[in-house]
Amino acid sequence: MLRSRIAPVIALALVLAACTQAAKPPTTTVAPSVAGGEKPVSGGTLTFIVNAEPPSFDGHRETTFALLHPIAPHYSLLYKFDPNDLTKVIPDVAAEQPAVSADKMTVTVKLRQDVKFHDGTGMTSEDIKATYDKIIFPPTGVLSPRAGAYAVVSAVNATDKYTVDFKLKYPSASFLTNLASPWNFIYSAAKLKADIHFYEKNIMGTGPFLYDGNTKGQDWKGKKNPDYFGKDKDGTKLPYLDAYKALIITDANAGVTAIRSKQAMIEFRGFTPSQRDDLSRSLPNDLAIQEAPWICVNYVVPNTTKKPFDDPRVRRALTLAVDRWGGGEALSKTTIVKDVGGLMRPKGPFAESDTDLVKIAGFGKDAKANKDAAKKLLADAGVPNLSFKFLNRNIQTPYEPVAVYLIDQWKQVGITATHDVKETSAYQADLRAGTFEVALDFNCDFLDEPDLQLAKFWSASKAGKGLNFAYYDDTKLDGMIDAQSRETDPAKRVKLVGDIERYAMDEMAYQYPVLWWYRIIPYLSVVRGWKIGSNHYTNQDLTTVWVAKK
Amino acid sequence: MRRYIVGRLLLMIPTLIGVAILTFVIMRAVPGDIVALRYAGSSVPQDIIDQERHILGLDKPMWAQFVDWMTSISHLDLGQSLWTGHSVVDEVQVRMPLSIELAILATLFAVALAIPLGVVAAVKQDTWVDYAIRVFSIGGLAMPSFWIGIMMVLVTLTLWGWAPPVVFTPLFEDPVANLAGLILPAIAVGYRYSAVSMRMTRSTVLEVLREDYVRTARAKGLRETLVVVRHALRNALLPVVTVVSLEFAFLIGGLVVTEQVFNLNGIGKLLVDAVAHRDYPLIQALVLLLAAVFVIVNFVVDMIYVVLDPRIRYA
Numbered sequence: 055m056l057r058s059r060i061a062p063v064i065a066l067a068l069v070l071a072a073c074t075q076a077a078k079p080p081t082t083t084v085a086p087s088v089a090g091g092e093k094p095v096s097g098g099t100l101t102f103i104v105n106a107e108p109p110s111f112d113g114h115r116e117t118t119f120a121l122l123h124p125i126a127p128h129y130s131l132l133y134k135f136d137p138n139d140l141t142k143v144i145p146d147v148a149a150e151q152p153a154v155s156a157d158k159m160t161v162t163v164k165l166r167q168d169v170k171f172h173d174g175t176g177m178t179s180e181d182i183k184a185t186y187d188k189i190i191f192p193p194t195g196v197l198s199p200r201a202g203a204y205a206v207v208s209a210v211n212a213t214d215k216y217t218v219d220f221k222l223k224y225p226s227a228s229f230l231t232n233l234a235s236p237w238n239f240i241y242s243a244a245k246l247k248a249d250i251h252f253y254e255k256n257i258m259g260t261g262p263f264l265y266d267g268n269t270k271g272q273d274w275k276g277k278k279n280p281d282y283f284g285k286d287k288d289g290t291k292l293p294y295l296d297a298y299k300a301l302i303i304t305d306a307n308a309g310v311t312a313i314r315s316k317q318a319m320i321e322f323r324g325f326t327p328s329q330r331d332d333l334s335r336s337l338p339n340d341l342a343i344q345e346a347p348w349i350c351v352n353y354v355v356p357n358t359t360k361k362p363f364d365d366p367r368v369r370r371a372l373t374l375a376v377d378r379w380g381g382g383e384a385l386s387k388t389t390i391v392k393d394v395g396g397l398m399r400p401k402g403p404f405a406e407s408d409t410d411l412v413k414i415a416g417f418g419k420d421a422k423a424n425k426d427a428a429k430k431l432l433a434d435a436g437v438p439n440l441s442f443k444f445l446n447r448n449i450q451t452p453y454e455p456v457a458v459y460l461i462d463q464w465k466q467v468g469i470t471a472t473h474d475v476k477e478t479s480a481y482q483a484d485l486r487a488g489t490f491e492v493a494l495d496f497n498c499d500f501l502d503e504p505d506l507q508l509a510k511f512w513s514a515s516k517a518g519k520g521l522n523f524a525y526y527d528d529t530k531l532d533g534m535i536d537a538q539s540r541e542t543d544p545a546k547r548v549k550l551v552g553d554i555e556r557y558a559m560d561e562m563a564y565q566y567p568v569l570w571w572y573r574i575i576p577y578l579s580v581v582r583g584w585k586i587g588s589n590h591y592t593n594q595d596l597t598t599v600w601v602a603k604k
Numbered sequence: 605m606r607r608y609i610v611g612r613l614l615l616m617i618p619t620l621i622g623v624a625i626l627t628f629v630i631m632r633a634v635p636g637d638i639v640a641l642r643y644a645g646s647s648v649p650q651d652i653i654d655q656e657r658h659i660l661g662l663d664k665p666m667w668a669q670f671v672d673w674m675t676s677i678s679h680l681d682l683g684q685s686l687w688t689g690h691s692v693v694d695e696v697q698v699r700m701p702l703s704i705e706l707a708i709l710a711t712l713f714a715v716a717l718a719i720p721l722g723v724v725a726a727v728k729q730d731t732w733v734d735y736a737i738r739v740f741s742i743g744g745l746a747m748p749s750f751w752i753g754i755m756m757v758l759v760t761l762t763l764w765g766w767a768p769p770v771v772f773t774p775l776f777e778d779p780v781a782n783l784a785g786l787i788l789p790a791i792a793v794g795y796r797y798s799a800v801s802m803r804m805t806r807s808t809v810l811e812v813l814r815e816d817y818v819r820t821a822r823a824k825g826l827r828e829t830l831v832v833v834r835h836a837l838r839n840a841l842l843p844v845v846t847v848v849s850l851e852f853a854f855l856i857g858g859l860v861v862t863e864q865v866f867n868l869n870g871i872g873k874l875l876v877d878a879v880a881h882r883d884y885p886l887i888q889a890l891v892l893l894l895a896a897v898f899v900i901v902n903f904v905v906d907m908i909y910v911v912l913d914p915r916i917r918y919a
Contacts, residue, residue, distance in 0.1 A: 107877075109642060109687050117643055197656055199648040254689055270690070270698045271869040271877075273771055301770055304873075305864040308770065311757055312867070315767035336761075479636030479882050482644050486653070520650030 094286070094583055098601035100298040103309045103321035107271055107302050110254040113239040114189050115197050119590050122236055123322055124274035124300035126594040127293075128172070129239035129259035132163060132182060133230075137598045140587035141403075143234045147177060147260060147283075149216070152233070158225035158542065163233075165216040168283045169260050171242050177260050179212035184243035186210045186220070188250070196250055202517075203232055203505070227542050228505040236500055236591045262293040262597045274300040284597055294583065294600035306451070313578065316340075319601075320577035323590045324348070326389055326451055333576045342579040344586035347392070348571035349399050350498040352456050353510070355565045358526045360491050363442075367435040369563035372492070373416030374428035375467040380421060381459050382569050389452040392572035396555040397511070399588060400570055402502035403544075404551050414560040428467045441470035445493035447481040456568055457494050485523045495523055495565070500591035504551050508535050510565070511558055524565040531558055605917075612906070616899045623895040627888050628673065631879075632666055638686045638882045660686055673888065683885035687878075692889045695874065702772050702786075703871040706793070707855035709786055713794030714801055715848060721798075722805025722844075723837060729810060737802065744799025750861035753792035757865065760788070770867045789866045793859060797851050804847050808840035815839075838912065845908055853901040857894040 106120035113121060113129065133152075136142040145151065149164040169177040190207050192198040206226040211219045222229065240260055245252045252258075257265035262284060263276035277297045284292035301318055303309045310329050312318040314336045325333070333341055356363035356372060363369060378394045386392035396411055398404035412418045432438050446457045454475075461471045471492070476484065484490045499506040512518030512535060513527040534557065538550035559566045575586055583598040639656045657663045661672065676683050682692040725737040761767050768788050773781035812818060813836050821831045860872040871890065878886040909916045 107688070110689050117648060195659060197652055197659070199643060199652050201652075202649055269869070270688070270695060271874065272698075301867075302869075303770060303867045304877075305867065307754075308865060308867040311761060311767050312770045314761055315765065317767065317770050477636070477880060478644055479638070479641045479880065480634070481636070482640035483636035486640055486650075517649075520648065520653055 092582065092602075094290070094294050094598070094600040095603060096290070096294045096600070097296050098294075098603075100295050100320075100581065100596065100599055100601055101318050102298070102300055103303045103312055103318045104274070104300045105302075105304055105306065105309060105321065105323060107304075108274075111257055112251075112253045113237045114185075114241075115199070115254065116237075117199055119323060122591055122594050124268075124276075125257065126236060126239075127261055127263040127276050127298060127596045128257045128265055129261040129595070130169065131234060131236065131238055131240065133234040134236075134595070135234055135587065135592045137583070137585060137593050140585065140593055143231055146234075147182075147240055152230060154230075159222045161220040161222065161229065161233075162213075163218045163220070165218065166283060167216055170281050170283070171260050172258050172264050172279065173242075174281075175242065175244065177240065177242075178215050179218045180243040181240060182218045183210050183212040184246045185238065185241045186218075188241065188246060189238060193250060200235065200237060202509075203235070204229075224540060225542050227539060227544075227547055228503050231501055231503060232505075234501075234592070236594065261595060263295075263298060266297065272302055274302070286598070292597045294598070295596060298596055313337075313576070316578060319581045320575065320584070322575065322584075322594065324390060324573045325576055327387060327574060330574050330576045337578070340578055340580075341576055342581070343574065343576045345575070346573050346586045346588050347399060347401060348390070348498075348573040349402070349500070349502060349507075349589045350496065350571040351395070351399075351567045352391070352453070352569070352571075353495040353497065353565045353567055354460065355493045355495045355523050357488060357490055357492065358524050358564065359488060362435060362437050362440065363491065365435050366561075366563055367431040368437060368440065370415050370560075371428040371431040371435070371440075371467065372464065372469070373559070373563055373566045374424045374431065375469065376416055376460060376463045376568065377421035377424070378417060378569060379419050381463070385452070385455055385459060385569060386572060389455045390571050390574065391452045391456060391569035393570040395567060395570045396559060397507055397567065398504065398551060398555075399502050399507075402588070404502055404504055404507075404548055406552050406555060410552060414556060415563060416559075416566060425467050432468065439468050439470070441472070442491040443474040444471040445474045445476065445481060445484055445490040447478045447494075448475050449478065452571065453494060453496075460494070460568065486520065488523070488525055493523060494568075498571075498589070498591075500589045502588065504535075504547065504554075505539050508538075508551075508554065511535060511554070526562075526564055528562065528564075531562070531564075609907075612903055616896070616903075619899055620892060620895055624674075624677070624888065624892055625670075627891040628670055628884075629666075631882070631884055631887055632669075634882070636882055637662055638884075641881055642687075669884075673885070682889040685878075685883050685886045687881045687883045687886070692886050695886060696871070696889065696893065699869055699871050699874050701774060702868060703856050703859070705775060705782075706786055706789060706859065706868065706870065707852055709790035710794040710797055710855055711848065711852050713790050714798035714851075717794070717798040718801035718848075719805050719837075719844070722802040723809050723832060725802070725806040726809035726813060727832060734806075737806075741799040741802045744795045744797075744802075747796070748861075749792045749796045749859075750865050752795060753789060753862050753865040756788045756792060768866055772869055785866075785868075789859075789862055789868060792865075793855065793862055797855070800851065801844055801847055805840065805844050808843050809836055812836045812840045841912055842909060845912065846905055849901050849905045849908075850898070853894075853898045856897050857890065 104120055104123045106118065108121040108125060109116055111125055131146045132148050133143050134146040136144045147166055147169050149166045153162040165179060171177060187210055189198050190201055190204040192201060206222050206224060206229055207220055208223045209221040213219050241253055242258060245258060262279050262282045264279050266275040266277040268274040278293060282292060286292055303312055309321055310332060313333055330343060354372060356369045358364050382392050382394050393400040396406050418424050432440055444457060444461060446453055457473055461473055464471050485493055497510060510521045511531060512522060513532050514522040514525045515527050534554050538547050541547045541550055558564050573586060580602045582602050583600045587593050639653050643653060661669060684691055685695050721737050725734045728734045757767050769781060769785045772785055775782045818831060818835055821835045857871045857875055859870060860876050863870045863873040875890045878890060
C-alpha cells in the first residue's frame, strides 16, 4: 500500500525537480576566441550533430548543409574562406591568390605541388580542370545545380601541371569569391574519368580527414589524414584533431539532449534562443556560445499571376502592413530571426544603411503610418477586406512564428490570411506549379553576394525559371541585375544593388524579406578553433578545430 | 492442417499485391516529389529539376513506373532509394535490428508487467489492489509513450546528467551499451503496451474464472494458484495473445515519435523520412515489409491458438 503511494510521489518529485531546474535564469558564457592566444593541442575526437542525413556524397550535386558538415572535412577546395576571418578568401589547394589578366577575362590559378589524394596520387591541374568541368559543363546525366553561377566561364584550361586558367566571357564581380564555394570539392580526374558518378557513393579527396565509415541514418566518421598538406602558422601539421564523428540527430530536442549529456560537442547549423538558454542553464561552466547574423531570410511572395496580386498597390499594402522593427525585437526572443534588412544581409558588405532602408515600403519605423498607408492602398485597389491563403511549409523554426506574426500584422489592416501549412514536398510543388496566392519563401546562401541573393529576382520565364515564385517578368529589373553582376567596382555595385532594392521591393513590391535569420551556436567550451560565420555552409573542413583537454 | 497452412501462405500473395498497388497509387496522388524537395530553398533552375526527374524516371507515366517496379519486385529487386541512391535492402538492413530488438524488449517488458498484474487484478477484483492496478494501467493508456520517454530523459538528465546513448550499438558488439540505449524507450513503449494487455488479461481472466470448469477445478480441491494459472489463465490467453502479437507487429514500424525522442535509427523514422522525401521505392518497400510482418504475425497467432486451445482445429 505504502509503496504504491510512494512511487507516484517520487515520480512527481523528479518531474518537478526537472521543471524547477528549467525555471532558473539563463547564464551566457563567453565563447573562447578562435585565435584566443591559446596554443592548439593536437589529438582528440570532435563529436558533432548534423540534423539531417546527406543524400548522395557528391558536393557538386547536392545543395544541403547536411552534406557539407560531415563530408567537407574529406575534401579541399581551390580557395576557401579564412577560418579566422570569414570575410577573406584564402588559397586552399591553390598556391597563391589568383592572377587576373589586364582585360579581366582570364583568371590564372597556380596550384600547390604537395597535395595528395587519399589514395596517394598527387593532385595536378588536370584534377582541377576535371572538377570544374564537371561543375560548369556537366555531361549528360550529371547534375550540377550551381552550373549557372559559373555561366561567365567559357573554358577551364590546364596550362601546365600546376596551373589552371579560367577563361571568362565577360568580367565578373563574383567569380573570384565563387571559387571558394564550399561545394566545389576537388575530385580526382582519374576517378571521374573511370566513372563520372563515382563521387555520389564514394569519398576520395585531398582533405584533412580520411573517410572512416558511416552508418546510414546514424553517424559519419573521419580520421586524420597524415599526408594532409596544411600547416598552421607555427608549422604544426594540420588538422589538430585525430578524428571526428558526426551524429545524425534529426530532432532538435534530441540534439539539445545530446549536447547537454555531453554526447555531442557542437551542432554547426544553429539552435533557437530557448534551446540556447536551456543549454546555458544546464551547462553553466561547460558551454560557450557564438552568435552571428545569418545569410538566410524569409520572403513574402505574392503570386503576381493571381488577382489581386497583379496590382502593385496590393503588394505594397502587404509589405507596408508588417512592422519589421517590432517583429525583429519580439520574434528574436523565441526564434532564429532578428535583423531587419533588404535584399542583402543587414550590416553585410552590400547592405543599405538604415537611413536608406527605412524609405522603402514596409521598412519605415512608424508602424501606424505604414498600416494606415496599407489600408488606403487596399481601399484604392478595391480590396479593403482582402483575404487569401498564405502558403507555408511545416517547419516550425522559424517558418511558423514568422507566418503567425505576418498573419497578425495583416489582420490589423483588415486582411484575412489563412495559414495554409503543407509539408515541404507539397509546399515546393505548389511553389513550382504557381498554385498559391501568397507564400512564405526562403533563401540561404554561403556568401554575401548579390548574384546569389538576387537569383530569385530574375524574370520567371527567363533566368528566374524555377527560382522566381512571384512569377513576374520584368526586363528592366533583369537589366539592373545583370548590370550589377558585371560591375567590378564594389562601391558602384553597392549603389546598383540599392537601386534594385528600391525598384523591386518598393516601386514594384514584387517580393520582400520579412526578417533576416540569426545564427546561435551553443557548444561545449572544449571545442576550440572554430569561428561562427554568417552562413552554415563554409568553414566546415575542421582543419583548425581542436579539443581542449579539461 | 497442412492444406490450411499452404492456403494461408498463398493468400498472403494477393494481400501483399493489393497493398503494393494501393501504396503505389496513394503515394503518387500526394503532391510534391523528391526532386523539388532535394533542391528546396536553393537557387536551382528548373532545367536541373527536370533533368533529375528524367534521370529518376519520375517523368514517365504512372503505369510505366508501376510496370518497372513490379518487374523489379518479380526479380526480388526492391530498387534504390531515390534520396541516397543506395539499395533499399541496405537502407532497411541497417535499421531492422534496432526495430526488432526494441519491439522484443518492449514486448517482454509489457508482457512481464501485464499478465501478472492483469491476473492479480482479476483475482483481487474490486479490492484496493485491483483499483491500484487499474489506475496504473489507465495511466499507461492516457500518457503517450513519447511523452513518457521525454520525461524519463529529462529526469535522468537533470538528476544524473545521463541520457541514453544517441548512437545505437548492436547487441553483440557491446550488450551493456546496447541495453543502455534501448532500456528507456522499451519501458516508455512497453508501459503503454502493457496497459492495453493488462486490461485485456484482467477482463478475460475475470470471464474465465466464472466458467464451470474453473468451479469444478476448485471443487476438486486444487490449490487456487493452480486453478488460476493452469485452468483460468491458459484459457484466458487467446485474446491476450492476439493483442500482444498485433501490438508487436505495430512496434516494428510504428514508433516514429519515440524513435525521434531517443534518436533511434529505426524503421519508423526511416518510413517517415521516406514519405517526407517522397522516396517512392523506399516507401513502397517499407509498407510492403510492414504489411508482410502483420500478415505473418497474424498467421503465427492463428497457429498459437491451436497450441493454447486444443479445441481449435483448422481444416
